[in-house]
Amino acid sequence: MMSAGMGRWEANPRGRLMQAAMELYTERGYEQTTVAEIAQRAGLTERTFFRHFADKREVLFSGAALLQEAIVNAVAEAPESAPPIEAVAAGIEAAGDYINDREHSRRRHAIIAANPTLQERELIKNAALAAAIASALRKRGVTEPAANLTAEAGVAVFRVAFERWLKETGEKDLRAVIRESMEELRGAVAR
């Protein structure tokens, strides 16, 4: 039970660590930041940091695992009658519901863009996401190469939509931008 006066912030060591890490990565660079400094800024111990994250890179990528799970589940749960591309569209649109803090996403994106090792990690996560979506499609009975092609196209749409959403200033949410981008792809690829 939380003691009286204990706010949401104090009760959320993981969130505090993430916030402190993002600040430090932005201020002094990812490479230059140590776990000790992150813990100190969050007012916590290194021990607590390692209870929540394997290392300082994990702070930036722990969300990606949840995102992949959400996408794969939505692909799996699409109506049986949905063609592969529509199952994939449902999957990546579901991702839109998990990403709504545009300021946080912009900061994360800037941190990754400034560091080649983090960029590589991001590419690997995207490749793993495409493989997981292809696997979910095969479980729906989609054969190769359609499963791989549709999954790769879906990840491409997700990435392009995500970058558009980061750049936009309007109120459009990520789900809407993903839906539009998928329509754009289908229009561009149509005969």
Next chain:
Amino acid sequence: MMSAGMGRWEANPRGRLMQAAMELYTERGYEQTTVAEIAQRAGLTERTFFRHFADKREVLFSGAALLQEAIVNAVAEAPESAPPIEAVAAGIEAAGDYINDREHSRRRHAIIAANPTLQERELIKNAALAAAIASALRKRGVTEPAANLTAEAGVAVFRVAFERWLKETGEKDLRAVIRESMEELRGAVAR
């Protein structure tokens, strides 16, 4: 001028170094192989190695730059009337003409698959290729997000087609597999 009796092999230090490197990477692993060993197996000096390649990784990736150039040129040279997806198709089909030694490609693929650092490198090359194709499309007057989406879809088709071609045992050339895969994508994404 080549002296009498000097074969194509002896006149081709770059090819010998590449051959020696591929053998060693396959036999004992990429990490375990040194430049000194590659030069020795090729019957050449380390000095000669470094005249041809920046490092041992470059042996595996120097072809990718040429490939990217060939693709980008073919995109640029597609008929003005060609829609973006057809310019991209022309680009990646042109790549098929640069890759025809399936045994070499299979060995290279196996070497890369066995090493996470090389896999990352491959992903980075693919991301750079997509960016270069998108840029070529923008020069053709294609606007965003169509340029990025079509470029990413093209690279996805190329990758899936390439892996299919490696697995196949028939006589079909890579260009034909790329064309088929593009048709598959267009069918899968069509409404």
